[in-house]
Amino acid sequence: MLRDITLGQYFPGSSPVHKLDPRLKIIATLLFIIELFIVDNFIGFLIAAIALGAVIALSKVPLSYILRGLKPILLILAFTFALNMFMVDGRILWQWKFLKITQEGLELAVFMAIRLILLIMGSSMLTLCTRPIALTDGIERLLSPFKRFGLPAHDIAMMMTIALRFIPTLLEEADKIMKAQQARGADFETGNLMQRAKSLIPILVPLFVSAFRIAQDLAMAMEARCYRGGENRTRMNEMKFKKSDYVAVTLLAVFGAVIIIQSKVF
Amino acid sequence: MSIQVKNLKHIYEKGMPTESVALEGVSFEVEDGELLGIIGHTGSGKSTLLQHLNGLLKPDEGTIVIGGVDITAPGVSMVEIRKRIGLVFQYPEYQLFEETVAKDVAFGPRNLGLADSEIEERVREALELVGLDYEDMKDRSPFELSGGQKRRVAIAGVIAMRPEVLILDEPTAGLDPKAHKDVLKMIEDVHGKTGNITVLVSHNMADIANLSDKVLVIDSGRVVTMGTPEEVFSKRDELSSVGLDLPPITCLTEALRERGFKIRETILSVEDAADEIAEYLKAGGKAEC
Numbered sequence: 001m002l003r004d005i006t007l008g009q010y011f012p013g014s015s016p017v018h019k020l021d022p023r024l025k026i027i028a029t030l031l032f033i034i035e036l037f038i039v040d041n042f043i044g045f046l047i048a049a050i051a052l053g054a055v056i057a058l059s060k061v062p063l064s065y066i067l068r069g070l071k072p073i074l075l076i077l078a079f080t081f082a083l084n085m086f087m088v089d090g091r092i093l094w095q096w097k098f099l100k101i102t103q104e105g106l107e108l109a110v111f112m113a114i115r116l117i118l119l120i121m122g123s124s125m126l127t128l129c130t131r132p133i134a135l136t137d138g139i140e141r142l143l144s145p146f147k148r149f150g151l152p153a154h155d156i157a158m159m160m161t162i163a164l165r166f167i168p169t170l171l172e173e174a175d176k177i178m179k180a181q182q183a184r185g186a187d188f189e190t191g192n193l194m195q196r197a198k199s200l201i202p203i204l205v206p207l208f209v210s211a212f213r214i215a216q217d218l219a220m221a222m223e224a225r226c227y228r229g230g231e232n233r234t235r236m237n238e239m240k241f242k243k244s245d246y247v248a249v250t251l252l253a254v255f256g257a258v259i260i261i262q263s264k265v266f
Numbered sequence: 267m268s269i270q271v272k273n274l275k276h277i278y279e280k281g282m283p284t285e286s287v288a289l290e291g292v293s294f295e296v297e298d299g300e301l302l303g304i305i306g307h308t309g310s311g312k313s314t315l316l317q318h319l320n321g322l323l324k325p326d327e328g329t330i331v332i333g334g335v336d337i338t339a340p341g342v343s344m345v346e347i348r349k350r351i352g353l354v355f356q357y358p359e360y361q362l363f364e365e366t367v368a369k370d371v372a373f374g375p376r377n378l379g380l381a382d383s384e385i386e387e388r389v390r391e392a393l394e395l396v397g398l399d400y401e402d403m404k405d406r407s408p409f410e411l412s413g414g415q416k417r418r419v420a421i422a423g424v425i426a427m428r429p430e431v432l433i434l435d436e437p438t439a440g441l442d443p444k445a446h447k448d449v450l451k452m453i454e455d456v457h458g459k460t461g462n463i464t465v466l467v468s469h470n471m472a473d474i475a476n477l478s479d480k481v482l483v484i485d486s487g488r489v490v491t492m493g494t495p496e497e498v499f500s501k502r503d504e505l506s507s508v509g510l511d512l513p514p515i516t517c518l519t520e521a522l523r524e525r526g527f528k529i530r531e532t533i534l535s536v537e538d539a540a541d542e543i544a545e546y547l548k549a550g551g552k553a554e555c
């Protein structure tokens with residue numbers, strides 16, 4: 001059941017989206033997020049949704065899989081929706097005692113919900129279609145101009161790589177430990193909050209022990225292979241813009257232009 | 267108590283591009299009191315199969331009936347199943363978490379809701395069964411024990427639940443020769459004392475040959491063959507085609523047979539081999555080389 005978490009996971013594939021330069025994908029995602037925040041009408045969202053839809057279709061990641069990633073934020077979504085719907089003043093559509101729904105409130109609630117959904121789906125496309133290693137490589141390259149100001153770009157990237165690399169390992173470990181304790185009759189599903197929190201101890205203690213063991217082993221293995229930070233390291237896969245990347249840049253520019261024009265027009 | 271597994275199928279990560287069929291069309295039966303040995307290459311699906319036997323994994327197809335109860339049916343009580351079927355995982359020492367050995371072994375019985383006096387008795391019994399001294403061990407931290415001791419404490423944690431079926435996934439993996447022998451002896455003892463069904467996965471062919479009443483061979487999630495150790499280990503070519511070997515002593519006796527020793531086929535224990543060879547030599551037999 002822990003394996004159902006899809007947020008931040010990579011979905012293997014060989015689509016054009018997967019093959020794009022990670023730097024480009026990071027920048028495109030950032031632009032997409034910024035776009036979502038400057039848009040102030042539904043047409044802007046429509047354009048964003050069409051663009052996102054095209055990317056999803058091109059990536060061949062099943063839509064159901066992406067939607068599954070929305071599950072964990074369903075609660076937040078419902079909460080903001082309700083908050084917006086009931087808390088905004090304006091033309092009253094419906095009222096019951098102190099609860100009221102206004103036209104403006106409803107509009108804002110829908111608006112915010114769409115923004116959140118697009119935000120999550122858009123940013124999960126980045127991780128779904130980019131290998132963690134490529135992602136951190138991209139981040140390192142994008143951050144490297146700041147090295148001059150003392151930013152340890154390589155170390156940051158390496159830490160992120162390791163963290164990302166070990167998410168599945170730790171999930172697997174947690175899954176294993178959980179099963180082992182279940183086999184000993186542990187029950188994680190019933191009981192009140194206190195009991196349930198307590199029932200986590202048999203998982204958390206071995207998990208921490210494992211995490212430390214894994215960290216220690218990895219540190220040892222890195223040291224044994226003479227790792228000593230980023231200085232003078234070359235890389236196996238040099239990042240280079242390909243033709244498809246230039247196509248993507250053009251599309252991105254068109255997308256940006258459309259957004260700017262539409263915000264002037266509507 | 268008996269186990270009937272019918273047409274079991276399991277798919278990992280269903281619906282993902284990484285989906286893989288870990289088990290398919292697996293059927294077999296275990297009768298009361300038998301010790302079933304399971305062998306198979308790494309990644310053949312042994313651990314996956316074991317996790318089905320106590321309901322930790324649900325099959326995509328097929329049924330498992332244990333003691334007349336279909337544990338794959340919807341609505342069966344998982345707690346009841348786990349009470350009756352004890353599973354010792356591969357590298358069980360990583361599941362230890364309590365401050366003391368006694369408390370850790372008591373975790374299972376406590377989950378069964380037993381009385382304190384009963385729990386203490388079971389912990390004592392389980393620790394002695396796995397060859398550890400109760401008084402000496404009970405207050406020590408499980409984290410300061412040696413690997414072999416940890417392994418035994420973890421096994422005791424399952425035995426203390428007094429399961430009607432005991433399943434062990436590579437209980438001797440990574441142990442030194444003495445600990446290996448001790449753990450095997452312990453399994454034999456527990457099996458002998460309780461007379462319950464025991465299921466044992468191991469990569470050690472000699473152990474499987476000597477302990478099992480029946481051997482199940484799986485490869486790529488399918489049953490290759492099943493039978494008594496003699497039957498299974500007489501199919502040398504079939505075994506080697508799925509990456510398995512004969513027990514060392516059987517390799518030796520088969521090599522001797524090829525060189526003209528007139529001894530019995532498929533000898534599985536060192537004692538039997540010694541007797542056979544001695545008899546053959548006494549009768550004036552000679553090797554041709």
Ligand SMILES: Nc1ncnc2c1ncn2[C@@H]1O[C@H](COP(=O)(O)OP(=O)(O)OP(=O)(O)O)[C@@H](O)[C@H]1O
Binds near residue numbers: 286309
């Ligand atoms: N949780 C999981 N998710 C996805 N695939 C898995 C999972 N667990 C096992 N597999 C795959 O299922 C297959 C069978 O694995 P299993 O652990 O049952 O093998 P095994 O026979 O126990 O091997 P070993 O002798 O190494 O313990 C393997 O190909 C493995 O990669």
Ligand SMILES: [Mg+2]
Binds near residue numbers: 313314
């Ligand atoms: Mg296994």
